[in-house]
Amino acid sequence: MGSLIKRIDQIIEDKSLLKHPFYEMWSDGKLELDSLKGYSKEYYQLVKQVPQFMEPMVNDATSDMKEELIQNMKEESDHIPLWEKFAGSMGISESELKDYECLEKTKRAVSNLGSLMDSFDNGACAMYAFEKEIPIVSKTKLEGLKEFYGIDTKDATKYFEEHMTADIRHAASWQKIINNTGIDDSVMLTTAEKSVAAQNLLLDSCYESYC
Numbered sequence: 001m002g003s004l005i006k007r008i009d010q011i012i013e014d015k016s017l018l019k020h021p022f023y024e025m026w027s028d029g030k031l032e033l034d035s036l037k038g039y040s041k042e043y044y045q046l047v048k049q050v051p052q053f054m055e056p057m058v059n060d061a062t063s064d065m066k067e068e069l070i071q072n073m074k075e076e077s078d079h080i081p082l083w084e085k086f087a088g089s090m091g092i093s094e095s096e097l098k099d100y101e102c103l104e105k106t107k108r109a110v111s112n113l114g115s116l117m118d119s120f121d122n123g124a125c126a127m128y129a130f131e132k133e134i135p136i137v138s139k140t141k142l143e144g145l146k147e148f149y150g151i152d153t154k155d156a157t158k159y160f161e162e163h164m165t166a167d168i169r170h171a172a173s174w175q176k177i178i179n180n181t182g183i184d185d186s187v188m189l190t191t192a193e194k195s196v197a198a199q200n201l202l203l204d205s206c207y208e209s210y211c
Contacts, residue, residue: 004185005175008125008192012132015196018140022207027140029148031211033090036149038210040087042106044097046202049110051077053117053127060120065177072170079166082159089156105205112198116191121181125188128174129195131167138163 017023022039025031054073061069087097102110116126142160145151181188 002179004188005178007189008129011192011196012129015200017133017137017199017203020200020203022203026144035210037090037092039206040090040092041097041100042102042206044083045102045106045110047083048080049114053114056117057120057123068173072173075166079159079162082162085155086159089151089153103205103209106202109198109202109205113195116194121177121183122191124174124177125191126195128171128178129192130199132171134167135164
């Protein structure tokens, strides 16, 4: 593994989402159901944007990466209705979810992450920092849903089950791009830091408003 990837992984570990108080409360079964409902509406703002984040990068991809990224983008699009079913399992209607005006801090978090897709290599780094930890985060959230909240129907759990495997593949795609980047390491590390900060900001939004 290249030294740049190791340093990016360290950034992700140091600012792990699993260390955020919102996810710690989730893992400990201390969130109210209303907190989960609020979270489902805030996080939806990010879920539905991920394919759009990827679109310019797919367009700029080299021939050897294009098909792989197209498939990854399709998977991300397919995940949107799975999140809608998760929210629906807690009684949130599709119209309520889609019409919801998110919190200002949520909007800023999604915008901050999207702004990092300003070049192919930078975008790959931002997406790697976004997707690298998702499999373990999804596993942890799924365990909490089942153990503490009795949320275990297929509609409720499918999104998290998918992300326990899909994002391993996706992160591997981004890693290939990072390993071949010609961009200075310091630029890539700053991008990774900003990506992780945006993800934590979204959780700040949920924690401050729903806990």
